[in-house]
Amino acid sequence: MRILLVEDFELLRDSIAQGLREAGYAVDAASDGEEGLWYAESNPYDVLILDLMLPKLDGLSLLGRLREKNTQTHVLILTARDATEDRVRGLDLGADDYLVKPFVFAELLARVRALVRRKYQVKAPVIRVADLEVDTSARRVRRAGRAVELSAREYAFLELLASRAGQVVTRADIWNHLYDFNSATESNVVEVFIAHLRKKIEEPGRPRLIHTRRGHGYVLGEVQ
Amino acid sequence: MTGSLRRRILAGTAAALVVVFAALAVVLYVSVRAWLLGEMDRGLVAQARALAALTEVHHGRVIMDFDSGQPPEFLAVEHAQFFELWTSGGNVLARSPSLGDRDLSHQVPPGEAPAVRFVTLPNGRAGRQVAITFSPGHDANEAPTDAAILPVTLQVARDMHDLTRAAASLRRIFGIACGAALLICVGLSGWLIRRALRPLDAIAGRISQVGTRRLADRLDANNVPTELLPIVGRLNELLSRLEAAFNRERAFSADVAHELRTPLAGLETALEVCLSRPRESGDYQKLATQCLRTVRDMHALVDNLLVLARAEAGALAVRLTQFDLAALLDECWEPFGARAASRRLLVSRNGHGVGPITTDREKLRLVLCNLFDNAVTYADPGGRMSIDVRRPNGRIELHVSNTGNRLTCQQMSHAFERFWRGDPARAETGAHCGLGLPLCKELMTLLGGDISLESTEAGTFLAKVTMPMQAAIT
Numbered sequence: 001m002r003i004l005l006v007e008d009f010e011l012l013r014d015s016i017a018q019g020l021r022e023a024g025y026a027v028d029a030a031s032d033g034e035e036g037l038w039y040a041e042s043n044p045y046d047v048l049i050l051d052l053m054l055p056k057l058d059g060l061s062l063l064g065r066l067r068e069k070n071t072q073t074h075v076l077i078l079t080a081r082d083a084t085e086d087r088v089r090g091l092d093l094g095a096d097d098y099l100v101k102p103f104v105f106a107e108l109l110a111r112v113r114a115l116v117r118r119k120y121q122v123k124a125p126v127i128r129v130a131d132l133e134v135d136t137s138a139r140r141v142r143r144a145g146r147a148v149e150l151s152a153r154e155y156a157f158l159e160l161l162a163s164r165a166g167q168v169v170t171r172a173d174i175w176n177h178l179y180d181f182n183s184a185t186e187s188n189v190v191e192v193f194i195a196h197l198r199k200k201i202e203e204p205g206r207p208r209l210i211h212t213r214r215g216h217g218y219v220l221g222e223v224q
Numbered sequence: 225m226t227g228s229l230r231r232r233i234l235a236g237t238a239a240a241l242v243v244v245f246a247a248l249a250v251v252l253y254v255s256v257r258a259w260l261l262g263e264m265d266r267g268l269v270a271q272a273r274a275l276a277a278l279t280e281v282h283h284g285r286v287i288m289d290f291d292s293g294q295p296p297e298f299l300a301v302e303h304a305q306f307f308e309l310w311t312s313g314g315n316v317l318a319r320s321p322s323l324g325d326r327d328l329s330h331q332v333p334p335g336e337a338p339a340v341r342f343v344t345l346p347n348g349r350a351g352r353q354v355a356i357t358f359s360p361g362h363d364a365n366e367a368p369t370d371a372a373i374l375p376v377t378l379q380v381a382r383d384m385h386d387l388t389r390a391a392a393s394l395r396r397i398f399g400i401a402c403g404a405a406l407l408i409c410v411g412l413s414g415w416l417i418r419r420a421l422r423p424l425d426a427i428a429g430r431i432s433q434v435g436t437r438r439l440a441d442r443l444d445a446n447n448v449p450t451e452l453l454p455i456v457g458r459l460n461e462l463l464s465r466l467e468a469a470f471n472r473e474r475a476f477s478a479d480v481a482h483e484l485r486t487p488l489a490g491l492e493t494a495l496e497v498c499l500s501r502p503r504e505s506g507d508y509q510k511l512a513t514q515c516l517r518t519v520r521d522m523h524a525l526v527d528n529l530l531v532l533a534r535a536e537a538g539a540l541a542v543r544l545t546q547f548d549l550a551a552l553l554d555e556c557w558e559p560f561g562a563r564a565a566s567r568r569l570l571v572s573r574n575g576h577g578v579g580p581i582t583t584d585r586e587k588l589r590l591v592l593c594n595l596f597d598n599a600v601t602y603a604d605p606g607g608r609m610s611i612d613v614r615r616p617n618g619r620i621e622l623h624v625s626n627t628g629n630r631l632t633c634q635q636m637s638h639a640f641e642r643f644w645r646g647d648p649a650r651a652e653t654g655a656h657c658g659l660g661l662p663l664c665k666e667l668m669t670l671l672g673g674d675i676s677l678e679s680t681e682a683g684t685f686l687a688k689v690t691m692p693m694q695a696a697i698t
Binding site for chain 2: 018053
């Protein structure tokens with residue numbers, strides 16, 4: 001899942017971005033409002049984490065402009081302003097959640113996960129596809145009751161497929177949701193991840209779950 | 225005298241009413257008593273004339289011809305009346321039975337007109353007496369009367385008892401009537417005063433509803449009596465000032481919270497993320513360096529806040545020393561040299577020969593560091609900045625200027641407000657949080673100097689510091 005982080009305070013921006021990347025998210029980070037708006041308009045982000053007091057363009061104006069253009073990204077406002085009127089204004093302008101600084105990072109992660117689930121209209125934290133279980137809260141995967149160890153990026157890849165189980169996920173979707181601008185990747189990296197995932201998930205004697213639709217993308221699920 | 229305004233007005237009104245009613249009662253009493261006395265006198269004169277008409281000369285003797293005996297009022301009874309007839313020679317011709325063998329005090333009126341006066345009656349009581357002089361009529365066949373007898377003087381006197389009683393009744397009636405009227409008037413005044421002062425209660429009620437959360441409310445000047453309009457106006461002005469001060473304080477608290485919360489969130493998140501898994505020693509070192517920088521920024525922020533708070537409370541001690549200004553300028557500039565070079569700023573500087581000055585070195589250092597920091601930060605890349613020191617009239621003038629100024633004059637007028645920043649959406653968190661210039665202002669005031677800002681030709685920002693060569697501890 002791809003996240004845009006707009007925060008002007010360097011230490012906070014760097015650590016949130018690092019924490020999110022280590023949790024398997026693709027993260028783009030912007031340090032002022034104008035840069036943030038440019039990023040947000042250029043890519044379909046799953047979640048936007050937005051500070052309010054930003055240089056050049058403040059967070060609420062940025063949010064207003066995004067919503068004017070009908071951008072569907074889920075927005076989590078992250079700010080030191082905790083007055084009720086600020087929260088109300090932010091939520092009224094189209095924010096989906098509000099977190100006041102300072103915060104516990106685990107809570108930020110939980111809220112981001114919840115926003116991702118909302119985006120893909122998955123209510124339950126555990127997604128089941130045949131005998132595959134993807135626990136999006138604990139970020140754990142089991143196949144037929146057996147725990148599967150995945151790297152953060154592999155997990156993110158599987159979660160994207162699972163959240164759209166039965167549907168074709170295109171290579172462009174995968175690029176847009178799993179890689180950020182900093183990812184130095186080769187074009188065949190998607191194939192590499194698919195190969196790794198298949199090796200870890202597929203078992204002899206059990207049906208294949210990850211299918212390639214040549215020229216289109218990938219589908220997770222049992223093929224009838 | 226303090227206390228209830230209502231009571232004061234009522235007491236004043238009551239005192240005035242007492243005086244007015246008392247005066248009214250006295251005037252009425254005196255007039256009515258004078259009228260009664262006049263009536264009594266007229267009665268006495270009429271009686272005297274009636275007696276005179278009964279007096280005639282008969283056979284050379286003056287007699288009083290009572291056809292049906294003495295009138296009963298002249299008999300010797302309680303509160304009797306008296307008369308006595310005198311010759312012009314002073315001999316008594318006749319007297320009322322009530323006198324017995326006593327005399328009324330002898331009185332001869334100066335002319336024809338009756339003379340009236342207060343006397344003490346023979347029975348010792350106070351009385352009123354009238355005296356008339358006349359020549360009694362006589363028969364035509366009578367010889368002329370002896371000139372030594374005529375004219376005769378008739379005195380009629382009456383006890384004052386009735387008048388005294390009437391006067392006492394009058395006093396009682398007037399006293400009671402005036403007292404009752406006074407009570408009614410005082411009660412009525414009290415009611416009217418309470419009614420008239422009701423707008424005060426209404427205003428008090430509205431003021432009591434004003435709280436720190438409702439400072440935006442103003443007292444309604446409609447339906448307020450003219451006399452209270454200035455008070456309502458002043459109160460509304462006071463509320464406006466209070467509201468502005470509260471809003472400033474609220475904004476200040478919010479700003480302080482923001483300035484501390486954001487770096488705190490940065491520290492917390494950085495440490496949390498760092499500890500979430502084992503890392504290389506280089507990562508720890510990098511994180512520790514970043515955290516230390518943040519902690520130092522927070523430290524500086526808290527220090528600035530404390531110095532500002534102390535300066536505003538007048539609790540900042542000034543320690544005067546004599547030192548070389550040029551050396552201080554070098555010392556302050558030193559940490560900014562590298563940053564100015566990295567931003568390719570063209571820095572010009574003079575003031576090497578200014579010589580020693582006497583002031584608080586540490587506080588001046590804070591001011592200079594703030595000004596240098598601002599100039600290096602806000603100058604346009606590759607722009608110019610200058611530090612210029614002069615010494616006109618025994619004062620120091622220190623100008624720090626930089627190109628690349630984007631502030632309007634209107635914006636610059638806010639530059640000495642705490643947490644104000646040039647960028648409305650604010651500059652980066654941490655350093656330059658809008659405390660530097662307010663701090664400089666407070667410190668320069670403390671050192672007997674001043675600081676002002678100017679926007680000179682084509683985007684040059686100029687901070688002008690003036691101060692005495694010899695600061696004095698005030």
